[in-house]
Amino acid sequence: MAEILMPARPLTARLRRRMRRSRLGQISLIMSFWLAGEALVRLLGLPLPGGVVGMAIVLALLASRRLTPISVRRGAEWFLADMLLFFVPAVLAIIDHRELLGLLGLKILIVILAGTAAVMGVTALTVDLCYRWRLRHAPPLSR
Incomplete structure (x- = not known):
């Protein structure tokens, strides 16, 4: 009965927990930062690769603690493990x-x-x- 009266966990907390467990979700998150960097480069006409701008966005989010390292660790490990493919x-x-x-x-x-x-x-x-x-x-x- 007590669990029925307690409010459901916020969607963001459930999403964060699921993201920490999902390698595919983390890979998608990293790729979304890359795509955001590409979009910024094309929009602003910057003389930088979109991947560098995307990783700068990730660095800024990590530095401001809006993104935790555990949220992207498994995805980043996968990218590093299969670096030869790139x-x-x-x-x-x-x-x-x-x-x-x-x-x-x-x-x-x-x-x-x-x-x-x-x-x-x-x-x-x-x-x-x-x-x-x-x-x-x-x-x-x-x-």
């Missing part, structure tokens, strides 16, 4: 440009790896030098 167009582009699979592609790969190694090395040396300089010029600790 790069299929890039793989097809490489197949269309077979010259990238030969000597030219090897040269490009070497340049990319060497550039990455150079950036990482220079960053490590800079951090190390700054750390040593700070240790030399730090005021002595008073006891």
Whole structure:
């Protein structure tokens, strides 16, 4: 009898609970943010990808606590787990440009790896030098 007298849970609470359990619902929510970003880019003529604007909307909602991380966690995990599927167009582009699979592609790969190694090395040396300089010029600790 007591449960009959209690008011039904608000629709939003039931929807939130269902959304936390539903991977498909979370995927749909993430895609709706992407579509909203696409719409804003086209409407405002922004020079940004719609996905970036959509994820900025998600970030703003997460920062303002209007959206909880648990509301999109399962959907985001699915997207990350199947990330290779989203790069299929890039793989097809490489197949269309077979010259990238030969000597030219090897040269490009070497340049990319060497550039990455150079950036990482220079960053490590800079951090190390700054750390040593700070240790030399730090005021002595008073006891």
